[in-house]
Amino acid sequence: MNIIVCVKQVPSSNEVRLDPVRKTIIRDSSKAVANPFDVTAVEAAVQIREKHGGTVTALSMGIPATEKLLRDEIARGADKAVLLTDRVFAGADTLATSYTLAKAVNTLGGADLILCGKMATDGDTAQIGPELSAWLDVPCVTDVIEIKETDDRHIVCVRNTDAGTETVKVELPAVITVVKNLTIPRLPSIAGIRKSLDAEVRLVKAAELGADPSRIGLDGSPTQVIRTFPQEKKGEAVKIEADKAAAAVMELWEEL
Amino acid sequence: MYDLIQSADKIGAEYLRDESRSTGHAEYAVFAKNEEDVLNALRFANEKDLNVTVQGGRTGLAGAAVPYGGLILNLSQMDRITGMELQDGKYILYAQPGVVLLKLRKMIASRKLDTGLFDESSLGIYNRFFTDKEQFFPTDPTETSATVGGMAACNASGARSYRYGAMRRHVSSVRMFLMDGRCVNVKRGEAFANGLKASLPCTDGSSVDFTLPSYKMPEVKNASGYYAAPDMDLIDLLIGSDGTLGVIVELGLILDPLPEAVWGSACLFEREKDALSFVDKVRGEKNIASLEYFDKGALEILRQQKANGSAFASLPDVPKRIESIVYAELHCRDEEEALGSLLRIGEIAELAGGNEKDTWVARNQSDLDGLMFFRHAVPESVNMNIDKLRKTQPSLTKMGTDMSVPDDKLFDVMEMYRRDIEKTGVRSAIWGHIGNNHLHVNLLPSSTEEAGRVKEMFKEWAKSVTSMGGAVSAEHGVGKLKASFLEIMYGPEHIEEMRSLKRTFDPEWKLGCGNLFSKGEEEKA
Numbered sequence: 149m150n151i152i153v154c155v156k157q158v159p160s161s162n163e164v165r166l167d168p169v170r171k172t173i174i175r176d177s178s179k180a181v182a183n184p185f186d187v188t189a190v191e192a193a194v195q196i197r198e199k200h201g202g203t204v205t206a207l208s209m210g211i212p213a214t215e216k217l218l219r220d221e222i223a224r225g226a227d228k229a230v231l232l233t234d235r236v237f238a239g240a241d242t243l244a245t246s247y248t249l250a251k252a253v254n255t256l257g258g259a260d261l262i263l264c265g266k267m268a269t270d271g272d273t274a275q276i277g278p279e280l281s282a283w284l285d286v287p288c289v290t291d292v293i294e295i296k297e298t299d300d301r302h303i304v305c306v307r308n309t310d311a312g313t314e315t316v317k318v319e320l321p322a323v324i325t326v327v328k329n330l331t332i333p334r335l336p337s338i339a340g341i342r343k344s345l346d347a348e349v350r351l352v353k354a355a356e357l358g359a360d361p362s363r364i365g366l367d368g369s370p371t372q373v374i375r376t377f378p379q380e381k382k383g384e385a386v387k388i389e390a391d392k393a394a395a396a397v398m399e400l401w402e403e404l
Numbered sequence: 405m406y407d408l409i410q411s412a413d414k415i416g417a418e419y420l421r422d423e424s425r426s427t428g429h430a431e432y433a434v435f436a437k438n439e440e441d442v443l444n445a446l447r448f449a450n451e452k453d454l455n456v457t458v459q460g461g462r463t464g465l466a467g468a469a470v471p472y473g474g475l476i477l478n479l480s481q482m483d484r485i486t487g488m489e490l491q492d493g494k495y496i497l498y499a500q501p502g503v504v505l506l507k508l509r510k511m512i513a514s515r516k517l518d519t520g521l522f523d524e525s526s527l528g529i530y531n532r533f534f535t536d537k538e539q540f541f542p543t544d545p546t547e548t549s550a551t552v553g554g555m556a557a558c559n560a561s562g563a564r565s566y567r568y569g570a571m572r573r574h575v576s577s578v579r580m581f582l583m584d585g586r587c588v589n590v591k592r593g594e595a596f597a598n599g600l601k602a603s604l605p606c607t608d609g610s611s612v613d614f615t616l617p618s619y620k621m622p623e624v625k626n627a628s629g630y631y632a633a634p635d636m637d638l639i640d641l642l643i644g645s646d647g648t649l650g651v652i653v654e655l656g657l658i659l660d661p662l663p664e665a666v667w668g669s670a671c672l673f674e675r676e677k678d679a680l681s682f683v684d685k686v687r688g689e690k691n692i693a694s695l696e697y698f699d700k701g702a703l704e705i706l707r708q709q710k711a712n713g714s715a716f717a718s719l720p721d722v723p724k725r726i727e728s729i730v731y732a733e734l735h736c737r738d739e740e741e742a743l744g745s746l747l748r749i750g751e752i753a754e755l756a757g758g759n760e761k762d763t764w765v766a767r768n769q770s771d772l773d774g775l776m777f778f779r780h781a782v783p784e785s786v787n788m789n790i791d792k793l794r795k796t797q798p799s800l801t802k803m804g805t806d807m808s809v810p811d812d813k814l815f816d817v818m819e820m821y822r823r824d825i826e827k828t829g830v831r832s833a834i835w836g837h838i839g840n841n842h843l844h845v846n847l848l849p850s851s852t853e854e855a856g857r858v859k860e861m862f863k864e865w866a867k868s869v870t871s872m873g874g875a876v877s878a879e880h881g882v883g884k885l886k887a888s889f890l891e892i893m894y895g896p897e898h899i900e901e902m903r904s905l906k907r908t909f910d911p912e913w914k915l916g917c918g919n920l921f922s923k924g925e926e927e928k929a
Contacts (some may be wrong), residue, residue: 338750339760
């Protein structure tokens with residue numbers, strides 16, 4: 149089975165700092181990590197490959213430094229990696245990103261199964277998976293908490309819904325997006341890291357994808373971020389001693 | 405003046421215990437908030453002729469903070485940072501004894517210090533610290549609710565002391581009140597012994613004059629008894645004195661620049677002897693900050709915990725065929741250097757009979773947190789097991805060792821542990837700081853009869869470890885529970901030397917009674 153897993157570079161969660169003047173997230177590439185949801189998706193893909201054979205390709209769009217994270221995914225079990233990196237991709241919103249990823253999937257000759265993390269920890273949109281499936285015109289299952297079985301033509305998964313869970317059988321090719329605790333991602337081994345050092349990470353530019361220039365990067369993005377700002381601080385809490393609770397509540401009531 | 409002093413019945417029973425799970429008794433307790441409160445408490449104890457037991461986070465494993473009567477002097481509310489300095493390019497944080505390690509780490513990592521007590525000079529240093537390279541405090545005992553005062557009192561260490569040494573190395577100054585209210589304010593490099601003769605100046609112009617014990621300390625990781633060596637820096641005596649010489653009221657803590665690359669790697673082995681051979685061979689690798697061990701007993705307990713679907717469900721699976729794990733943490737200049745070290749570790753693991761495929765590597769914080777969780781899950785699980793046993797047999801306690809031996813005795817000591825544990829037939833789990841040949845051998849007796857056998861076995865081990873040139877307590881301190889081991893290690897004459905040293909600091913024998921050694925003949929009489 150030919151599996152593609154989409155991986156995004158995000159800031160390490162405890163390292164998110166806002167530039168006090170520009171109010172934008174300070175992105176320090178040395179503190180960047182792979183989106184944890186995507187790491188789970190890679191593990192799920194590797195487990196499917198271990199059962200059914202095939203290849204797992206990690207796919208990302210990002211700055212050249214993202215190559216390091218893709219090598220890490222190879223160390224964790226992916227067979228190869230592709231990085232879409234080109235200045236014209238910069239400023240892409242989810243629509244332009246999913247379009248570019250879809251173009252890449254086709255350029256790579258398609259896939260039987262595409263796995264994405266449910267969402268990324270920086271943007272929290274959860275849009276890439278569904279949009280990608282729309283561009284590719286294949287079914288999409290979101291919020292997958294368990295992969296029950298797979299064969300050459302189908303995948304059966306359990307997904308979260310507002311009402312509970314739902315077991316879904318879909319035909320392949322398909323896109324599925326997974327929750328973070330679908331499975332416990334393995335840590336890379338030294339052997340895996342050794343392999344990843346020599347593995348090829350294919351760098352792909354826009355021209356190679358045959359993409360419509362008006363649909364990629366900033367030009368292809370109807371969403372514009374106008375302002376990013378830290379959450380306003382809410383009012384202070386008032387501490388009330390237990391034995392004086394009744395009187396204190398009355399006092400607060402009067403004040404309000 | 406004595407407003408803060410209360411009857412010990414009024415405070416929780418937890419203040420009569422510490423993490424060793426042994427319980428004491430007391431008449432009075434005081435939660436000091438500042439130096440004046442400490443002085444008042446000491447005055448009160450002198451007036452009423454009370455023993456004084458100093459407490460911090462009560463996370464000690466040797467019972468040093470467990471009161472044997474008298475007054476509990478709890479310092480956990482003296483938890484402010486009082487100032488900062490820059491000495492020889494290193495940042496020094498002045499901390500009150502009750503500062504909790506976890507809070508200290510957070511303050512340093514976020515660079516958010518409470519500067520309320522800072523003077524102009526400290527504020528200037530703080531501004532520089534704020535924009536400087538990231539710093540850290542290297543001493544890392546497993547229990548992060550420990551206080552820095554307690555850590556200095558027992559000369560705590562932790563996994564990273566393999567590279568950075570124990571607490572002692574990271575303390576630049578100690579401010580301590582003696583039982584008579586005098587104050588000793590000693591900075592590293594300022595007061596030395598002359599041979600074994602020493603004179604420690606007090607802030608009032610007087611001095612404490614004494615003779616250091618004449619034993620030669622073993623050349624291993626050691627937290628057993630007073631630090632004593634000819635011509636030594638006298639600050640080193642105060643650190644590790646287990647609450648017997650004075651009350652620490654402020655410490656200068658030396659910070660280190662945080663290494664650019666902190667990676668973790670766990671090597672899994674099918675045979676314990678391969679793991680030991682790996683340790684023996686990997687010691688030459690210079691970037692290793694910690695070298696930790698988990699044996700088959702420890703791994704089995706983890707497998708059970710994981711199977712029970714508890715909070716440990718997210719632990720990585722350890723295949724059944726694996727008997728031992730050695731974890732190495734790498735602290736490197738940059739990622740390139742870390743990669744070089746990691747690949748060498750892989751080669752050494754294969755040379756020792758392991759396989760590079762049987763390794764777990766953490767190269768980012770989230771993966772490191774995962775491995776850290778694994779490390780901490782072992783003692784946690786053993787404690788849970790003990791607590792379960794205690795429900796039916798309350799007299800049972802955790803029985804663990806804290807002994808270290810020289811490098812060339814690692815195989816011998818392990819052989820001794822294995823042979824004797826098998827003889828007792830008691831379930832065991834061994835883990836700990838194998839890089840320093842310092843393993844915590846934990847026994848889980850299921851009856852008081854088994855516990856008795858284990859106790860005897862530990863005593864024999866104390867003798868054997870001493871004859872190997874080792875220490876009976878490498879990091880927990882001697883406290884009350886290991887006082888008999890200290891006597892085995894140094895013998896009655898040297899214990900007497902320690903007693904007479906204590907008497908020069910505390911002539912009425914009030915501080916930390918029962919810690920390190922008993923009062924001697926008088927007490928028995």
